[in-house]
Amino acid sequence: MDSTREPARGGDARDAKAGKETVRRHNLSLVLRAVHEEGEATRAAVAARVGLTRAAVSSLVEQLLAGGFLTERGKTFSGHAGRPGTALRVADTxxxxxxxxxxxxxxxxxxxxxxxxxxxxxxxxxxxxxxxxxxxxxxxxxxxxxxxxxxxxxxxxxxxxxxxxxxxxxxxxxxxxxxxxxxxxxxxxxxxxxxxxxxxxxxxxxxxxxxxxxxAALAELWFGGPADAPRLRGFVYLTGEIGVGGALVLDGALLRGAHGFAGEIGHLVVDPDGPRCRCGSHGCLEQYAGQAALLRGAGVAESAGARGVAELEARARRGEPRAVAALERAGRMLGLAVSAAVNLLDPDAVVLGGVFRPLMEWLGPAAERELAARVVSGLWAVGSGRLRASSSSGxxxxxxxxxxxxxxxADPAGHAPPPAPGARVVSSG
Amino acid sequence: MDSTREPARGGDARDAKAGKETVRRHNLSLVLRAVHEEGEATRAAVAARVGLTRAAVSSLVEQLLAGGFLTERGKTFSGHAGRPGTALRVADTxxxxxxxxxxxxxxxxxxxxxxxxxxxxxxxxxxxxxxxxxxxxxxxxxxxxxxxxxxxxxxxxxxxxxxxxxxxxxxxxxxxxxxxxxxxxxxxxxxxxxxxxxxxxxxxxxxxxxxxxxxAALAELWFGGPADAPRLRGFVYLTGEIGVGGALVLDGALLRGAHGFAGEIGHLVVDPDGPRCRCGSHGCLEQYAGQAALLRGAGVAESAGARGVAELEARARRGEPRAVAALERAGRMLGLAVSAAVNLLDPDAVVLGGVFRPLMEWLGPAAERELAARVVSGLWAVGSGRLRASSSSGxxxxxxxxxxxxxxxADPAGHAPPPAPGARVVSSG
The missing domain is CATH 3.30.420.40 (ATPase, nucleotide binding domain)
Structure with missing residues (x-):
């Protein structure tokens, strides 16, 4: 039977029921996210934050407790699940x-x-x-x-x-x-x-x-920086791996582009006649600042992976000229490519992650000099603090x-539907 | 008297009045924009489109007619201003x-x-x-x-x-x-x-x-392309002037950046050791593809302005080697800088305006070859049609x-407040 040809009779009642269910799912998410963002909150605080009645919030909280999305902190007596004043947290199970x-x-x-x-x-x-x-x-x-x-x-x-x-x-x-x-x-x-x-x-x-x-940029957006500092809402992100990855965050969201391919800063050309890149172009940033290029330039075995990066860092710290020169050259090339991203996008900050993070002491100054020389706005002077290492948390x-x-x-009910209101609440503790 | 210390008495009534005025201003804009977007619309069509009652729309239309924002098309008899079925247009005065x-x-x-x-x-x-x-x-x-x-x-x-x-x-x-x-x-x-x-x-x-x-990018967004074709909602825009300007349009809006300085594609570096640019950097795109560089490269007097561009076009059309070579070189550099913008932003299209428009026949193929070689996604093959000349309309x-x-x-009442409802409607014709 073609369901689109079903008679319209009864449709209003079904629509109303579907609408109510949509509202319930939306409100479950609203309450769960309120607790998530607060870290810890009472039912009263949640109600004030989301603008629903205490009774509605209590019912939604019971469903989220039953579904295992929330827990109550310091709950030592059974039978007091709905007691006002008990602090809620998102579940760690x-x-x-x-x-x-x-x-x-x-x-x-x-x-x-x-x-x-x-x-x-x-x-x-x-x-x-x-x-x-x-x-x-x-x-x-x-x-x-x-x-x-x-x-x-x-x-x-x-x-x-x-x-x-x-x-x-x-x-x-x-x-x-x-x-x-x-x-x-x-x-x-x-x-x-x-x-x-x-x-x-x-x-x-x-x-x-x-x-x-x-x-990685989303991890930086959501978890980066000290908890008490304001988070960066817009930045260009570069990650040093074998290649160089990139991402753009604007107003707290990824800029993905028309097909999802935005952010390929590793393939910005820093020397049009440079060595061939695996992408098919020549002289891409990652041919100068990717992990392989860094290790090779410093005379460390390319195949050494994370140990190789640690070795490069140790050599630079000892002031070994070849290691320092390789990092400064990579820093210049990073600065050149980043200046293009900055002139195009005017971001608040540029964040360097991956293997760039432990090497920032050497890469940073060289990149900053290039930025100071090439960014039209003049906002990227050396020491402006706009170029920074990623946090270690993401x-x-x-x-x-x-x-x-x-x-x-965003939709707890869609992932592990909690029982309908009125069902018995089973403690997970 | 400090107005913030005024007694609260009467505040509710004032708030209600202010709220009503806000709604009226909002609805005036809603109706005006509906007519603007339709080009020509009856009161009934406007009401259907904006979701207000016919009576409310008629009252708003009278205010917009009185304020000179709207006119009625084909209105030949006086006293029929409110007649249903009369087509409305935005005023051309x-x-x-x-x-x-x-x-x-x-x-x-x-x-x-x-x-x-x-x-x-x-x-x-x-x-x-x-x-x-x-x-x-x-x-x-x-x-x-x-x-x-x-x-x-x-x-x-x-x-x-x-x-x-x-x-x-x-x-x-x-x-x-x-x-x-x-x-x-x-x-x-x-x-x-x-x-x-x-x-x-x-x-x-x-x-x-x-x-x-x-x-210029906003003009392209709003007026570019044939009226019957879907408008581009996202593109990178370059305009060839003495320098090279740039702008980014995403989802129908300008990407302005953190300080309003986004889009400076003319200062993307295409040769790190190239000639000094007026911005203080070296080897910026505009040193190779700006109007001055184009004319100089082709042996046309830099000071010739628009006549110089016409002369360059004429020489290229005659196949004069120096003119063709200058344009091909500029096209390669354009392609190189545009490849950076494309790898970063993954736009639907790149639009070339200003003096690039009449020179597209020579700049385009050279730029497209560079894009085909350098864009990671492979979506910018020669002949993909993603690189295009701007329309002539903006x-x-x-x-x-x-x-x-x-x-x-967006706020007609804020610009030339039409009289309140009930005021006499004066025909501007």
């Missing part, structure tokens, strides 16, 4: 986000709880350039499965998975990931299949794929996991 | 916008009516590099005054003025305009004073200052004037 970053020389998996805390973390150094995409994704799924096991031991259950990759991502698929050697790989579907095989008991978390710099895996958590906060 | 563009080698002034039509246009070739900012602004004000006189002859009265300049603009002032040699010039205030002196009988139109590429002066008109459409 229950719905969580799985985040997985596949990069050229490592895989990182983490599980983030509803409050945004990174509760499980596994990182393995592997060479992902030597394997087919299917093998790399299966390898990542096995690491993710171990993270899910560890999370289950803490009472956390992934409501979805975020997969971050160093490439152009659109509609869940990778269009191109030059440094992985991937071209049109249906990464979302392949990873979901691999995860099903690697973690057969863990349901089928929906997979969202994103560019790794985008995910990376692409955490950002990808936090995207899943944001989805749960 | 009454409130209008004055737009003035000051560029390095010309000043352009126009008056745009409520429908967006360019009704008066004056352009003078002048050398604005040789004069102090005050003199240049006084010169522009004299041209603007003549435009206002011509507009008055057509029954048009400027509700405000938009001033477009090739420089960084913030808060009505020019921070820096390298090609004019301006540094921290309070252009808005100075132009308002000069206009008051040059056009003493014309009131004191409020002056809004904007970057000329921003204004320029910075028209965009600046249209910004004023948008302000009138």
């Amino acid at each position: 229950g719905p969580a986000g799985l985040g997985v970053e596949i990069n050229v020389d490592y895989v990182s998996a983490c599980v983030v709880d509803l409050a945004g805390a990174d509760r499980v973390r596994l990182t393995e150094e592997v060479d992902n350039q030597d394997a087919r995409p299917e093998e790399v994704l299966a390898r990542a799924a096995r690491i993710a499965a171990r993270a899910l096991d560890a999370a289950a031991g803490k009472g956390l259950d992934a409501a979805g998975a975020g997969l971050a990759l160093p490439g152009l991502v659109s509609g869940g698929a990778v269009r191109q990931a030059p440094n992985l050697g991937w071209n049109r790989v249906d990464a979302g579907r392949l990873f979901a299949e691999a995860l099903r095989a690697a973690a057969p008991g863990r349901g089928e978390p929906a997979v969202t794929v994103d560019n790794e710099a985008n995910a 990376d692409a895996a955490r950002g990808a996991a936090a995207l899943v958590v944001r989805g749960v906060l | 009454g409130p209008a916008g004055l737009g003035v563009e000051i560029n390095v080698d010309y000043v352009s002034a126009c008056v745009v009516d409520l429908a967006g039509a360019d009704r008066v246009r004056l352009t003078e070739e002048v050398d604005n590099q040789d004069a102090r900012p005050e003199e240049v602004l006084a010169r522009a004000a004299r041209i603007a005054a003549r435009a206002l006189d011509a507009a008055a002859g057509k029954g048009l009265d400027a509700a405000g003025a938009g001033l477009a300049l090739p420089g960084l603009v913030s808060g009505g002032a020019v921070r820096q305009a390298p090609n004019l040699g301006w540094n921290r010039v309070d252009a808005g205030r100075l132009f308002a004073e000069a206009l008051r002196a040059a056009a003493p009988g014309r009131g004191e139109p409020a002056v809004t200052v904007d970057n000329e590429a921003n204004a 320029d910075a002066a028209r965009g600046a004037a249209a910004l004023v008109v948008r302000g009138v459409l």
Whole structure:
């Protein structure tokens, strides 16, 4: 039967019921996000914040407690769940986000709880350039499965998975990931299949794929900087990996572009006749400031990965001329590419993450001199503080996991429907 | 008496009255914009579109007719002003916008009516590099005054003025305009004073200052392309003048940046060790693709202005090798800078205006080859059609004037308050 031809009779009642359910779902999210943003709040404070009645908030809170989204702090007596004045927090068990970053020389998996805390973390150094995409994704799924096991031991259950990759991502698929050697790989579907095989008991978390710099920039936006300082709402983000990833945050949201491919600052040309890049162009920033170029320039083995970066840092700290020169050259090239982004976008700040973070002491001054010389507005003088290292609290895996958590906060009922009002409230404690 | 200490008594009534007035102003704009967007509409069609009652729309329409914002089409019998079925249009007399563009080698002034039509246009070739900012602004004000006189002859009265300049603009002032040699010039205030002196009988139109590429991009957004084709909602805009201006349009709005300085694509570096630019940097795009560089490269006198560009076009059309080579070199540099903007922003399209428009036949192919080689997404292959010439229908002066008109459409009551409901309607015909 063609449902569009169903008689209209009864439609109003169905619409009203559907409308009521939409409002309930919306209000559940409103209350959950209010508690999330406050960190800790009483029902009265939530009601004042969201503009609903105390009675409505109490009912919604009961549903969120029952669904495992909220807990009560310091609750020592049973039967007092609805007592006014009891502080609510988002649960540190229950719905969580799985985040997985596949990069050229490592895989990182983490599980983030509803409050945004990174509760499980596994990182393995592997060479992902030597394997087919299917093998790399299966390898990542096995690491993710171990993270899910560890999370289950803490009472956390992934409501979805975020997969971050160093490439152009659109509609869940990778269009191109030059440094992985991937071209049109249906990464979302392949990873979901691999995860099903690697973690057969863990349901089928929906997979969202994103560019790794985008995910890292979201982590910086949501978790970066000291908790008491105002967060940056707009910045250009660069992450030093084997390549150089980039992302643009404007007014607290990612600028994704017409097809999802915005932010490719690693492929800004700093020398039109420079060496060929894996993207097909010549003289891209990542040929001068990517991890491989940095290590090579300093005479450290390119294949040394994270140990190589630590070695480069140690040599620069000892003042070894070749290491210092390699970093200054990379800093100049960073400054040149960043000046283009600044002249185009006039951002509040530029944040350098990944391997740039520990190397900022040497990269920063060289980049700042270039910016001071090239930014038209004159707002980027040396020492302006607009060029800064990323915080240590976020990376692409955490950002990808936090995207899943944001989805749960935006629609808790859609992730683990709490019972309808009036159902018995079962304490999770 | 300190009004904040006035007793609260009577406040509710005042608030209610103020609230009602706010709603009336909002609804006047709603109705005016509905007619503006439809081009021509009956009261019934307006009511259906804006979701107000026929009676409310009729009352608002009477006020807009009385204020001179709307007219009735084909109205041949008096006393039938409210007759249902009579088509409404925005007035081609009454409130209008004055737009003035000051560029390095010309000043352009126009008056745009409520429908967006360019009704008066004056352009003078002048050398604005040789004069102090005050003199240049006084010169522009004299041209603007003549435009206002011509507009008055057509029954048009400027509700405000938009001033477009090739420089960084913030808060009505020019921070820096390298090609004019301006540094921290309070252009808005100075132009308002000069206009008051040059056009003493014309009131004191409020002056809004904007970057000329921003204004030209808005003209492209609002007036560009064939009327029956879907308008571009997001694009990078470059305008070839003595320098190279740029603007970014995302989702139908300008991306202005944290301080209003976004879009400076003319100062993207295409050769780090290239010639010194007036902005203080080296090897900026405008040193290779600005009008001065184009003419110099082709062996045409730099000072020849618009005639020089026409001469360059004629020489290229004859296949003169030096002209063709200069254009191809400029096209490559344009492609290089545009590839940076595309890799960063992933726009739907890039639009080339100003002197680039007549030279597109030679600049375009060279730029497209560079884009094909350098854009990571692979979406910018030669012949993709994503790089295009601007339409002929918009320029910075028209965009600046249209910004004023948008302000009138957004709040007609704030510009020439129509009488309250019940006042006698006076026909302007």
